[in-house]
Amino acid sequence: MVNVNTINEERLFRMLSKSSETGTIPGNGLSRLALSDQDQEMRNIYKEWCEEAGLMLRIDDLGNMYARRAGKNNLPPVVVGSHLDTQPAGGRFDGILGVLLALEVVQTLNDNGIETERPLEIVNFTNEEGARFEPPMLGSGGIAGVFDQAYVYSRKDADGFSFLEELERIGYKGEAGNRLGDFHSFLELHIEQGPILEDEDKQIGVVEGVQGINWLEVTLKGEADHAGPTPMHLRKDALMAAAEIMNQLEKNIATTDITVTVGKISVSPNSVNCVPGEAHFTVDIRSANDKLRKEAFEETKKTIRRVSEDREVGVEMTELWETEKIDFDSNITEVIENSATELGYSSKRILSGAGHDAKYVNNLGPTAMIFVPSVNGKSHVPSELTLDRDIVSGANTLYHTVLTLSKE
Amino acid sequence: MVNVNTINEERLFRMLSKSSETGTIPGNGLSRLALSDQDQEMRNIYKEWCEEAGLMLRIDDLGNMYARRAGKNNLPPVVVGSHLDTQPAGGRFDGILGVLLALEVVQTLNDNGIETERPLEIVNFTNEEGARFEPPMLGSGGIAGVFDQAYVYSRKDADGFSFLEELERIGYKGEAGNRLGDFHSFLELHIEQGPILEDEDKQIGVVEGVQGINWLEVTLKGEADHAGPTPMHLRKDALMAAAEIMNQLEKNIATTDITVTVGKISVSPNSVNCVPGEAHFTVDIRSANDKLRKEAFEETKKTIRRVSEDREVGVEMTELWETEKIDFDSNITEVIENSATELGYSSKRILSGAGHDAKYVNNLGPTAMIFVPSVNGKSHVPSELTLDRDIVSGANTLYHTVLTLSKE
Incomplete structure (x- = not known):
């Protein structure tokens, strides 16, 4: 046989x-x-x-x-x-x-x-x-x-x-x-x-x-400035805001039960000597536990809003996908x-x-x-x-x- | 006249x-x-x-x-x-x-x-x-x-x-x-x-x-992984490393006399559900004081190396430009x-x-x-x-x- x-x-x-x-x-x-x-x-x-x-x-x-x-x-x-x-x-x-x-x-x-x-x-x-x-x-x-x-x-x-x-x-x-x-x-x-x-x-x-999975698309709108003459305290740097958000998501949202991934990012105008006026990125959140995942997703959006407000940067979020x-x-x-x-x-x-x-x-x-x-x-x-x-x-x-x- | x-x-x-x-x-x-x-x-x-x-x-x-x-x-x-x-x-x-x-x-x-x-x-x-x-x-x-x-x-x-x-x-x-x-x-x-x-x-x-101005190009080499099944502690996420570096540069290097700008960034593979295996970004540092600028530039490179080492992420730095x-x-x-x-x-x-x-x-x-x-x-x-x-x-x-x- x-x-x-x-x-x-x-x-x-x-x-x-x-x-x-x-x-x-x-x-x-x-x-x-x-x-x-x-x-x-x-x-x-x-x-x-x-x-x-x-x-x-x-x-x-x-x-x-x-x-x-x-x-x-x-x-x-x-x-x-x-x-x-x-x-x-x-x-x-x-x-x-x-x-x-x-x-x-x-x-x-x-x-x-x-x-x-x-x-x-x-x-x-x-x-x-x-x-x-x-x-x-x-x-x-x-x-x-x-x-x-x-x-x-x-x-x-x-x-x-x-x-x-x-x-x-x-x-x-x-x-x-x-x-x-x-x-x-x-x-x-x-x-x-x-x-x-x-x-x-x-x-x-x-x-x-x-x-379960959540996908979120985020656009931060700061102000594009020349890198030279604009002092730090007058900037509205969309990428620095994105960096702070990413740090906070990694530190405060991700756990052994929750993964958080920022897989895509781009900035505009994307020039060495320009303060980024816009930053676009995605967030992917997963968990075997739907309750924990949903809480993490809400906390993620709160974090993004809080950092954006602190830095006076505009924010647009699109919920691309959710699956239980x-x-x-x-x-x-x-x-x-x-x-x-x-x-x-x-x-x-x-x-x-x-x-x-x-x-x-x-x-x-x-x-x-x-x-x-x-x-x-x-x-x-x-x-x-x-x-x-x-x-x-x-x-x-x-x-x-x-x-x-x-x-x- | x-x-x-x-x-x-x-x-x-x-x-x-x-x-x-x-x-x-x-x-x-x-x-x-x-x-x-x-x-x-x-x-x-x-x-x-x-x-x-x-x-x-x-x-x-x-x-x-x-x-x-x-x-x-x-x-x-x-x-x-x-x-x-x-x-x-x-x-x-x-x-x-x-x-x-x-x-x-x-x-x-x-x-x-x-x-x-x-x-x-x-x-x-x-x-x-x-x-x-x-x-x-x-x-x-x-x-x-x-x-x-x-x-x-x-x-x-x-x-x-x-x-x-x-x-x-x-x-x-x-x-x-x-x-x-x-x-x-x-x-x-x-x-x-x-x-x-x-x-x-x-x-x-x-x-x-x-x-005076310094331009630095940075490539971080972590490991690309699927966003779902890879637990946080096993990741070598190049973008999360870049985010921590940007945060530290903003907090610890930039002053009223020194501007620090990350104007360009890209990641690879750049897909919503992939942990970024590589991140590329530029750093622009300027000051009216050459001594302060040179110190800030050295500290910037140290910060990049320290964060990369902590996260077991490879790093390549190219000094694109310096002008007094x-x-x-x-x-x-x-x-x-x-x-x-x-x-x-x-x-x-x-x-x-x-x-x-x-x-x-x-x-x-x-x-x-x-x-x-x-x-x-x-x-x-x-x-x-x-x-x-x-x-x-x-x-x-x-x-x-x-x-x-x-x-x-």
Whole structure:
């Protein structure tokens, strides 16, 4: 039975290697922003693979790609997937593993001539990263009713191109009728993007839920002055105000239960000898505890207002995004845990710190995730790495979880 | 004698108005970066005006434009000038007044049929602002021996275009033999760019010297991580380190005698949900007291190193530019002061906080500056303003100073 029980490593790493050649950047990384030429190229390759595997491909109005394998019975399918887009200087595994390992599961079923009771669908969601079109997870959020079509279509990148324009340009605008239908269960395999599995030497993370997140965009409006003749006490320096805010958020808001990240910043006029008249930055707040997170978010806004008032600097805040902590399906997490155990892999129940497509799909039906370890906990960087042996453990766990769920 | 004593206001404001139409941006500002298409257009217009005024034009190897009016005797000339380039979102007066008022002085001499004892030269220096090609004052610094030709030519803008490429492209590369020769005196009229003349209700600033300046470029190298799963204590956040540095510089280095400005900042990867792995920023330190400034500069570098070490963040510092406090020629400042007094204008002796072409020209011979008030002390912004009446006072003071100096 050994050949039934494991995926084909050689084929899997050939697919991963091909993916790593599409949008390559120095340092082994990928730059495959959603709906870019690189995303288009990867979608075309993936589409071909799906067709070669005998899957029926369909594309919905948001560019989400579904590939279906029929089951013995026309029941709601087991659905497996993630995303093929990356950060601007991202890695080769984030999201990609979840799509390509799903395809490998299908191919292993084909190899072994297994006809599952339920149909199987594998999915590539559009713009999970949110690096090109904010907010993230527009594809999965769109089908889950979090964002309506008009909102998704209207999102613009930094150069002013809209989601809709770019979706049409790369030829991946399908029909709203093709969206994900009723399903039995949804599974997403993903890299951990954190240090916990590696630290505790576990092979499989059984993901029980996702942290809550707030995103805030802040603009401070001071006064631009020449750096030379303007004495310090007469300045309204927007960047010095931003620096004080960042310091206070780090000192007073962040805790062991709350992370606070200022990931983007820019100033205007951005010249060595000009006092910055404007500063723009983002704040990302996360916690496994919604109550603590909401309090931290309110305190963050208070801090920003207080520092701005003290410095007589104007302030505009836009709440870009909020998502509550969510709990995944306990039946699926149990199946994942049992599959890992049966295969002889060590596992740990864990909470996701990052947002994932599974988070929104969870609104539609029973959902859970499988994590594989990230070397040094790194992700969203070219050096992002999951070891081959961990990829194989993940793929086999996914395969056996699908086998079990598709019998239900 | 009244017609001999004053410049032609109507002609002067016509020239200023034409300049304000070249590189216009919203809010009444100008974007006329050195060696850009807009700079080329303005140079062409200015060249035509110089030729119409009967001046002999020559251009040196750095693109500095000299227009000469013969004198009764072939003695070293009185030289008057400034620059026509602006900041990316600059005003209509900074530098521009110094060039166009010099041309108006020549035209008034022509109107009145005055042949001066000494020749007169008016100058437009290249890239005073340093906003496109750093450091500032490449044209005047180049002829003063502060920068050699190869260095000036090799400077690159943010898009990778070199000074030499762009100088050739706009057709303003002349001969090194055309550089400014021996001169009797150099005069630069400029807006104050600070609040002092306006506050004290003075019409003319008699500029006795220029503050010393240090520019430092800093790169902090932490570790890029996903914002979600990385706990605060495991982060090496380059931007949080930069924020702490900025706070400490503001609190501990800046005083009433020392200004500290962080004018430029950027982070990488610059994504809402990524902990910044790198932060780049500049520090500008100025003082009228060289000893205090040098101490502040050393303390600044120590602060940057200490914070980086505490946070285990790598640091690279590049000293972009240093210039000592300089003193202008006391004979010329006396002539300026007397001219203002004779014309009935109030005046005040003042020190410049900003760098100017006159600062480098001072290396070559007797030099001084005339300041006119800046409304609210603002410059390097579209709303930069000097009132018409103050422009006229400045032009007449310049005219009479030239008349006196050209007799010496």
